[in-house]
Amino acid sequence: MKVLVAGGAGYIGSHCVRQLVAAGHEPVVLDNLVFGHRAAVAPEIEFHAIDLGDAPALEPLFAAHRFDLVMHFAAFAYVGESVTDPIKYYRNNVAAPLTLLETMLKHGVRKFVFSSTCATFGVPTRLPLVEDLPQAPINPYGQTKLDVENLLKALARSHGLSFAAFRYFNAAGAAEDGAIGEDHDPETHLIPLAMGAAQGHRPALQIFGTDYPTPDGTCLRDYVHVDDLSRAHIAVFERLATPGAQLFYNLGTGTPTSVREVIQAVEQVSGLKVPVVVGQRREGDPPALYADAAKARTELNWVPKFGSIGPIVETAWRWHQAHPHGYGDRPSS
Numbered sequence: 001m002k003v004l005v006a007g008g009a010g011y012i013g014s015h016c017v018r019q020l021v022a023a024g025h026e027p028v029v030l031d032n033l034v035f036g037h038r039a040a041v042a043p044e045i046e047f048h049a050i051d052l053g054d055a056p057a058l059e060p061l062f063a064a065h066r067f068d069l070v071m072h073f074a075a076f077a078y079v080g081e082s083v084t085d086p087i088k089y090y091r092n093n094v095a096a097p098l099t100l101l102e103t104m105l106k107h108g109v110r111k112f113v114f115s116s117t118c119a120t121f122g123v124p125t126r127l128p129l130v131e132d133l134p135q136a137p138i139n140p141y142g143q144t145k146l147d148v149e150n151l152l153k154a155l156a157r158s159h160g161l162s163f164a165a166f167r168y169f170n171a172a173g174a175a176e177d178g179a180i181g182e183d184h185d186p187e188t189h190l191i192p193l194a195m196g197a198a199q200g201h202r203p204a205l206q207i208f209g210t211d212y213p214t215p216d217g218t219c220l221r222d223y224v225h226v227d228d229l230s231r232a233h234i235a236v237f238e239r240l241a242t243p244g245a246q247l248f249y250n251l252g253t254g255t256p257t258s259v260r261e262v263i264q265a266v267e268q269v270s271g272l273k274v275p276v277v278v279g280q281r282r283e284g285d286p287p288a289l290y291a292d293a294a295k296a297r298t299e300l301n302w303v304p305k306f307g308s309i310g311p312i313v314e315t316a317w318r319w320h321q322a323h324p325h326g327y328g329d330r331p332s333s
């Protein structure tokens, strides 16, 4: 398959690009490099530094290629920022993909894979989270992802678009060969912050709340390896052959892991102590989020290779040790 990967230089997108190549497909990457890293994409892969909302720039790209499918990873994903600057989030996460979808449909491309999120569920009414539980996002980030899910449903009916929307739980880890990994600026995610604190490159890790109704009082999340997430994107290709297919999958390991357990895993893997301070709860953090991924297992034969936090952190640590400042292409790197 010839696949346009929007956001292919970002964390999850770049891992997916490598999996596509490994599976014999032909990715073409589009990324405006606001958050993505050019070095995350191998030089031999066709790369276009354009924005997915830039219709005049997309036109020649679609005219020059016969894409079989488009994957879209290029969203902003800072929950707190989405609360303070919703316009930025609606522009990038809703308006821009609207342009991408409009352009691809105009050029006869009718298969789409979308990075959605467990944040579309808000505070879950039941755990583990199955696909058809009510979706009630509690922040604009989650809402923008749900808006795109709804747009995709409408396009499936109006244009015969076939799509898969993957609701990721907590993407974590790095490529097993250590070639690419996680590098966000600013970094807000637990695992890289804990590793940076352990190495003394970052301040002590603040634990956001120890008074949650969970076994050790800290939040429970479902950490899923970024390469496992990527594999699901390829496993779904066959099902997208049906015109108008509307596919939703929750992607997690199903294992709830607390903040304290993640810290322990980082200490075990690194052999270093993670300095911590206990802080207040962070606004918008549900106490527990973990997936029931039975649907992906049954329909896509998707079984995560990394089933627990230790091996996931090992891959993250390998990358982090070799690249303590990430790709080194940002002023704060």
Ligand code: UFG
Residues within 6 Å of the ligand: 077, 078, 079, 117, 118, 119, 141, 169, 170, 171, 188, 189, 190, 191, 193, 205, 206, 207, 208, 209, 219, 220, 221, 259, 282, 285, 289
């Ligand atoms: N945490 C801390 N201290 C930190 C950072 C995080 O205690 O310095 C805690 C959080 O409170 C949370 C857990 O660690 O309980 C994981 O936090 P992350 O920020 O790593 O990840 P989130 O669960 O907040 O976010 C993930 C995705 C988002 C997505 C969200 C949906 O990264 O893109 O899930 O809930 F929106």
